Amino acid sequence: MTQPAGTTGTQPDAEGVAPTRPRGWARAVLPALPHGRAMPAEQWDAHHAFVLRALAVLVAAVPVYALLRGTGPGPAVLATAPLLALASVARLPSLHRSTRAAAAALGLMATAAVVVYLSDGATEAHFLFFALLPLAALYAARAPFLLAVGFVAAHHLLLGTLVPHAVFSHSAAPLPMAALHAGFVLLESWACLAAWRRFDDRREQIEQVVAERTGELRAQRDELARLAAVVQSTDDAVVTTTVDGTITSWNPGAERLYGWRAEEVLGRHASLLSGGAPLPADMTTLPPGAQERVHRRRDGSVFDALVTFSLIRGEDGRPTGVAGISRDITGTKRREAEARAAARQLEAQAGELARRALHDPLTGLANRALMQDRLEHALADRRVRRHAVLLLDLDDFKAVNDECGHEAGDAVLVAVARRLESHVRPADTVARLGGDEFVVLMEDVEGRRDVVTVAERLLGALREPVPWGDERFTVGGSVGVTLTDPTDRRGMDDLLRDADLAMYVAKSGGKNRVRVFERGMREEVAAQDELVRDLRAAVDGGELRVLYQPQVDLRTGAVTGVEALARWQSGSRGLVEPAGFIPVAEATGVIDAIDDWVIGQACGQLRAWDDAGLPELRMAVNVSPRRLATGDLAVTLAAATRASGVHPSRLEIEVPEAVASGPDAAAGIRDVRALGVHVAIDDFGTGSSSLARLQDLPLDRLKIDSSSVALLAAGQAAGSLADAVIALGNSLGLQVVAEGVEQPGQLAALRSLGCDAAQGHLFGSPVPASAVEHMVRSGRPLIAVA
Template identity: 60%
Template sequence: MPGLLARVARTLPSGRHLPDEQWHRHHRFVLRTLAALTVVVAGHALVAGHGVLGAGGLTVPVAALGAAAALPFLTRGERANLAAVGLMTAAAVVVHVSGGRTEAHFLFFALLPLAALYATPVPFVLAVGFVALHHFVLGSLLHGSVFVHGQSVAQMALLHAVFILVESWACFVAWRHFEDRRELVERLVSDRTAQLREQRDELLRLAAVVQSTDDAVYTASLDGRVRTWNPGAERLYGHAAAEVIGRHVRCLVAPGQQGLVGPALVALQQQSNVRLERLHRRRDGSVFEALLTVSAIRDEDGTLTGHAAIVRDVTEQKRAQAEAVSNAHRLQEQAGELARLALHDSLTGLANRVLLRDRLEAVLAARRTGPGAVLLLDLDDFKAVNDVHGHGAGDAVLTAVASRLRSCVRPEDTVARLGGDEFVVLVDAARGRDEVGAVAERLIAASNASVPWGPETFEVGCSIGIALLDPADGRDPDEVLRDADIAMYAAKAAGRNRFAVFEPAMHEQVVAQTQLVRDLRTAAGSGQFSLLYQPQVDLRSGRITGAEALARWHHPLHGLVLPDTFIPVAESSGTIDLIDDWALGEACRQLAGWDAAGLPRLQVAVNISARRLARGDLADTVRSSARAAGVDPARLEVEITETATTSCADEAARTLQEVRALGVSIAIDDFGTGHSSFGRLRVLPVDRLKIDRSFVAALDGRAGAGSIAGAMVAMGRSLGLDVVAEGVETAEQLDALRALGCSSVQGWLFGRPVPADEIASLVRAAPPVPALPGRPS
């Protein structure tokens, strides 16, 4: 059964959706037919003798269905179905009125095709179903109203069944084939229409391109006469279309080249496209270089009918190409110069860092059996030349030194400038350590020679670090240069103007110093530092009046680290600022602690580095430290080295003035070891001079007045300054200092540096020295 239904469904036409206007036109025709059938049914019933009421009753079903099919609020499908049923109802009434005569049944088949006007199978199927029900159901129950009386009902039903089925099947098959054919035709028409539309659009686009392009586009006949002329051609040649169309294309060619037109037209007989460069002329007579792309125009059978040309003015393009060729030659020359500059120093002409690295990599990769060497040179005292005389003088020194360095080595060796006043000499395959040392000696001698610059003459030496190249050690260029740099700093530390050969221990020392710097950065904040205090004794009263704060570092791994070890590292790395600030704060807190313990009013001296002076914010740090501890800043004494007053003279003077304004005392420490002048001391806000222990050590009971210490005491007294002697260890030294009129002393004779709590015991004890006669004790 499902298979039969599927085959029946495939037989039905698929139908199609009619446009509204067409559907309504068909529907109006069906409604008019129903109206006419209503009149026919009424007339036929009257003629058959049914009377007016009978005729009216028979007409009502047809009229009602026709009226319902006209209702506008129903859907299209609902109205179509009602109309189809109405048509079949009209036929059934006519058959009934005719007494079931066979001829009346043909009205069914006459009206059935009208249901197909809706182009959907549902109304048609409803009409066929109506006929089947009418004949088989009503014919069986009221056969006198369907078939003629006196005949076999089964015979008549079978006969009409055959007619109905065959007619319906024929209609369906015809409709289905008609739909298939219609769909094919519509698809072909649609495809062809789309092709024609695409061709039309393509032609329109091509026409738009031709009309809008800046290039000249024209077509010509087979004999060379212009047929079409676009706006681009008008702009390029200056001719309007009316002036050119019909004329031969020779009118566009510059004089002297018109004879080339004929061969070009002949060439199009064998070729589809020809690309030419010709001189053409404009309407005003000016000539330009034209690039022509000429294409043959052929009809459908391939016969040549003309040609089309696209013309472009390439005068500027040709000029640009010529300039480009010229520029290319010039750039090639410049590229060679740039390549040289990229690998050489612009000032000295020596190899630069890039070229040096390339050659050093080549030497290391070659793995020669003979050792080579890298010598890194740093000029001594070069900064003074730049600072005093300017960069012009510095450039003159660098250029002269570079030339001399080149003359000291072999042609196969490389001399490079790394930057600033650093040079590198790569000695390839030296015969041994002695030969490398000889090269270094020559380089030092060459750098020591004076360099004239106008009226001035400069003398600079150099320090050299040497890294020997051992093919077996596996170092890369960076490591070799690093080792040479370490050795160079070792040479500077040894006194400058000399060379040093790198040893592994040097690198270990640098690593250790680097670790020391890292440790220093965290030491102050982690409580690793402490202060010891060495008492200072006033010789006039014999009592302890103050103490010098001395920093000690308790390293968590290395134990006690003395200032001689960590202070130079701290100054070179900048961590000395952290230590100075910590020491100031700790000294202020200790003063407050001594006050709370009931000690006499003491003064604490704190050493400050030259770097800290140069920063310019020392006064702010002193003020904030004293305020935080609740002590008077006048209880502090800032000690600076004699060297600090000259290394950054202006900054030091300005900073010391600000600190002195707070009431803080200023002392010059290690006096006599630097280069202070008498005039310099007069302008600085200094309160005390501290004689270095080396001069105190030279005193004994018999020598005093003629000693250096005596001269220093005299200088201090002449400037109105107190004088403190450091490193007093013997009674003879103390007697000599008393005789010289020294104000205060400190040293092991009175006490070593001790923790803060021991200072209290020393202060409360008897005076460490007897007071001078006439002074209170």
């Protein structure tokens, strides 16, 4: 490989390595001869050993060949001695390897020369040079190769020319023959040179490839070492299997997780780990990625495992196995379940708190806050739709609490809430504002008539008795209604105030009524307030008066007692009947002062009649239900009788049936009865008192309500409510008094039933005290004696 003409320096070969330029005569003789690179010691030793073995065989074969050619032992030994010497030098480890290579190359060529000499120049013997010359190229170095080529050239050119018969056995001219052989040697040398060059280039490429591959393998080894360290140190179980499921690797994490040691499971099928769905016959069909499976430990216990499967592929890309990474997620799933349960509980608690914040805790109805929110939303589009607000307040509810306690009152409130909800539309909102006050929001109503119909339906539902143990409570209600219209500018507070105003008017007008707010209602309320002021002034100003209605013994027809009835003779209003001021007095508390005044007047009148010489009469006085609960009625009665000098047994208080059996009222009745004052149950038959509680009360008389008396007719009294009341009174040892007797037929029916006494317009209307005195003094029976 000579340099092209006109170039200087060296050119890199195909691998980019610039060959070292020969120096001295070698540069002139063989400018393309590669300098060669230092061969690794192991490789050089292998090549040298091969050359030495070949040389040893040749050295051993030379004397044998000499003897076969007829040479004596002496010449055979002499021919072998230099060869043996060169072979021995080539074997000396103390010499530099270049020296040993040179000795080996010379030994090879010398062996060929000796064989040619012993063969007397036989042509075939010359082929040994061609066979041995490539061995000198095994060292991939200049020195041994040039020595070998130089030896052949000297042997053929010099010796072949000077001593032809020692080299050539034919008769041809020595010089041409020597040149011919030299040409063959040079041709072979060129072939060896080309092979050497290609080998050197190839070796460089191989070394580079080997170096690169070695670097890659080292990187892979380091990476595998790191992965192996991770696999060995991880807490997760790492298991590999063959395609058919045979376990091939088992890390310490797997030992800890499953309880088996590696030697116990390697070679066994992975199905021993499965505690749930069976594994497929071909493990490579498992879906890659993470999945939950049930696995089994050595002790037989099962657990939830999160397993991540991945395929193991060979160099050709085909699956050769499966790797699985498992971890126990039983605790994680339990914690997740606990977290979900806690979240649901917190959500429920938050919902409950929100519900409590917006709903009444007793009835479950919307509270004031929720009603306010819904009313504000409704008012946002009132220009398009009409709405109604119904404010409902229970009548006589306080008596339930006073008589039977708050537990009974709560039962009534809950029953009222359910009835209100069941008698409105599903879209309507029912709320409890507090106490016994409820409000109903009706959105998108047609008109006033529809709203009033709903309100009356609600009142009808309230009138149904509410059972509570042995008790049955009947409460009514008063409803105030206010309506919006497209021109309305009232806010929520204004609407509630107007509904409350309408409800107040309904309650003051006799209760159990519905009133729709009207603009003139404010004046009506103002008038009502004025009525209250006038009534308070009437008590202190002497405008009240007492009329007396006689009570007649139905057996003798004689007047045995009277009932004191309050009237109001107003200077500006004229005579005001009880229905015109008693409800207002009860609603405002003025009734207490009226009761005290009437009791004082009744006791004083009894004393005046006694002083006038009239027979002793019994005085019946109506008292407000609230007086029994306050506990001061007995004190008032004691003070009045003491001041008038009238014995308490001359007095009789009339208590409404609806409140008579309550615990607070019962205590008040016992206190009154302890004074000696008689007690009568008024309007019996209209309430729902407990018979068992009536038996425990110290009662004297039952008064049949006038509505029951009005139903009586002569000859048709049997089976009536009056009949039942009279029979009950007789069974309890109580006298029975009938109220509101106005017809002779009613009187006849009462007599036939065995009623004890009666009062009503048939015997006389309420009259002043002087008329009673005249009536009693006349001694004339008011009715014919039966």
